[in-house]
Amino acid sequence: MRHSDVVIVGGGIIGSSIAYHLALRAVAVVVVDIGEPAAPPSASWASAGGVRQQARDPREWPLTLEASRRWPALERELGATFDFRxxxxxxxxxxxxxxxxxxxxxxxxxxxxxxxxxxxxxxxxxxxxxxxxxxxxxxxxxxxGQANPPKATRAFAAAAMARGVRYCTGARPVRLRRTGHVVRTVVVNGEPFGGRWVVLAAGAWSAGIAGAVGIELPVAPxxxxxxxxxxxxxxxxxxxxxxxxxxxxxxxxxxxxxxxxxxxxxxxxxxxxxxxxxxxxxxxxxxxxxxxxxxxxxxxxxxxxxxxxxEGEAIDGVPLIGPAVGVEGLYLATGFSGHGFQLSPAVGRAVADALVGEEDDALAPLQPSRLADLDAARLRAFRAETKNRALGTLG
Ligand SMILES: Cc1cc2nc3c(=O)[nH]c(=O)nc-3n(C[C@H](O)[C@H](O)[C@H](O)COP(=O)(O)OP(=O)(O)OC[C@H]3O[C@@H](n4cnc5c(N)ncnc54)[C@H](O)[C@@H]3O)c2cc1C
Structure with a gap:
């Protein structure tokens, strides 16, 4: 088994920002992606690239404020251009x-x-x-303002790699290995990758990946x-x-x-x-x-x-960021519900801090535990709505 401190599933802007911020803290990270960072049809490839703080759910305010402060200096920080304006x-x-x-x-x-x-x-x-x-x-x-999402995503990935993060791309199939209530291993093409934490940052695919090992996420494509x-x-x-x-x-x-x-x-x-x-x-x-x-x-x-x-849409329209409920070792960073591009620099910072034990209040309102007692009828209605939306129906 290959070992890292953290294995991240998904190398979009969220997974890559987390990887970059963990690398800044000298944490050993491997990112596993079935495609490439910002390849179609991922959200970080398709995104409109709006960097907007207004009209957000109040639970996102701390992260959006932090992100808004970071964006103007981010091209310089990452050593890349991504057309921020x-x-x-x-x-x-x-x-x-x-x-x-x-x-x-x-x-x-x-x-x-x-x-x-x-x-x-x-x-x-x-x-x-x-x-x-x-x-x-x-x-x-x-x-x-705005920025170019594929370029910004690749800038995070390149900055992470430059600091020692390993990317395992084009990897298929990728699945979690669950042993009882523990998920600390990701199996890639039959090869196990272990870590203290497995971070699930696979956007619209996250619920399918978790569902394959019996973990139901209230997130839908x-x-x-x-x-x-x-x-x-x-x-x-x-x-x-x-x-x-x-x-x-x-x-x-x-x-x-x-x-x-x-x-x-x-x-x-x-x-x-x-x-x-x-x-x-x-x-x-x-x-x-x-x-x-x-x-x-x-x-x-x-x-x-x-x-x-x-894109991964959470049932209550804001991301799930934090340890999965009742599963040791699995950390969720998913369900960004159309808001993940602007939030990405702050999400990376906050998740990296949380994974090294320095949690701050910004993530408190976004913890997956807020949805632990979800009503079964509400979940059924959400799944039905998802199927309708998948037909292109206007909600
Ligand atoms: C059309 C559109 C417009 C948007 N406009 C805005 C905007 O203006 N402003 C804003 O803030 N946000 C916007 N968003 C939202 C934002 O782009 C997303 O929230 C953000 O890109 C999510 O990033 P992510 O890394 O979570 O997901 P993704 O970028 O989708 O990355 C997920 C990654 O997981 C990988 N993956 C899938 N399955 C597996 C597997 N089994 N194993 C390993 N890896 C896997 C995929 O290949 C992909 O690289 C928009 C989204 C869309 C779709």
Whole structure:
């Protein structure tokens, strides 16, 4: 058996950030991945790359604040470029009825220390010229922005490898070995890799991997799709979202517009190791319609590419980070529910600290134990909803 201190299953941005931060603490790590870091259809390959602190579940606030402080210096820290750009994030409301909720949210977030403020219609138009005249109030977080997810993921992996982390990629099959209530071994192509901890960071595949040894995780795959346009002249600095709008919109430094917002694709082989996704044409149309309604200058562009990627969605919409309940040796870092890219630098730091025994409060609200007494009916409903979503049904 090969031994390391920690064996990480999954080399996406979460597994690779954890590996990098463990290496900084001189912990011996091996990362096992059936593919490569940031290969399709993983979330870290498909991601929209939004680096946004506003509009998050309060349980994520400590990590999001820490991540937001780390991002501006991360390219320098990792010695790589991944197109980080701090153009701000602007969330707009178009209906008077939605104004009170936005005002209340921004007040809560400001109290928690997030860099966000309300902007009126005139300032919205200065920040995002050409945006729909219906936008009447906005929440603007100036220090938010965007980065390139595959490049950032590979930067974490390269920085981890440079500090001695071993990557075992293209490894198939990968399975956990469970002995009673203990999981400290991962079997890769029949060869056992042992560690004090096994970290399960396999995104959308995590529940299938755990389920194969009888550990049920309340995490399920989902597969949002993205659109990319041809490049245009610089027209939009902030990333854009809107209340009641299934939308995330940004212009990349290279001029293309990237459109997302959680429009589902179709998942084939749901829950299996070879699960994949297919773009759904009617959701491309829906996504484009919403984006060009909110930001009409988009109609001058054309869609040149669309894709989808698989993400792990937790039953309550925030990640599971901490020891698996009732299983010794297994540590979960999964179920990032569409938020993992921004959080990744802070998740890596916090998990590395926890694994060397220096737990801090940031992970307390995200512990898997919060879901230990989950109602069976709720779990059944979640599984049914997952199957529907896998058909591309809008939830
Ligand atoms: C379309 C889309 C848009 C998004 N937009 C944003 C955004 O704007 N901002 C934001 O913060 N977040 C966003 N997210 C979420 C974010 O990208 C993810 O939360 C994050 O990338 C998750 O990283 P991960 O490492 O957990 O998972 P992944 O990147 O999916 O990595 C999991 C890894 O596990 C490997 N694996 C699978 N099975 C096995 C196995 N049996 N053994 C070993 N390895 C295995 C895979 O090959 C893969 O490399 C988006 C996600 C998607 C899909």
């Amino acid at each position: 701090q153009g701000g994030h602007l969330h707009v409301v178009e209906r008077d009825d939605d104004v009170p909720a936005l005002e209340a949210r921004v007040a809560r977030e400001r109290l928690a220390g997030l860099d966000v403020r309300l902007v009126d219609a005139a300032e919205i138009r200065t920040l995002a010229p050409g945006i729909t005249p219906e936008a009447r109030l906005g929440a603007y977080s100036q220090s938010d 989902r597969a949002p799709q993205m659109l990319l346009t041809d490049p245009g002249p610089p027209a939009l600095a902030p990333t854009i979202s809107g209340t009641g709008r299934r939308l995330s919109l940004k212009q990349l430094p290279t001029g293309e517009f990237l459109v997302g917002g959680g429009w589902p694709s179709v998942i084939d082989g749901l829950g299996t190791p070879t699960m994949s996704c297919r773009v759904l044409p009617q959701n491309v149309e829906g996504s484009w319609r919403v984006a060009s309604t909110v930001f009409p200058p988009l109609t001058a562009r054309r869609i040149v590419r669309s894709w989808c990627g698989l």
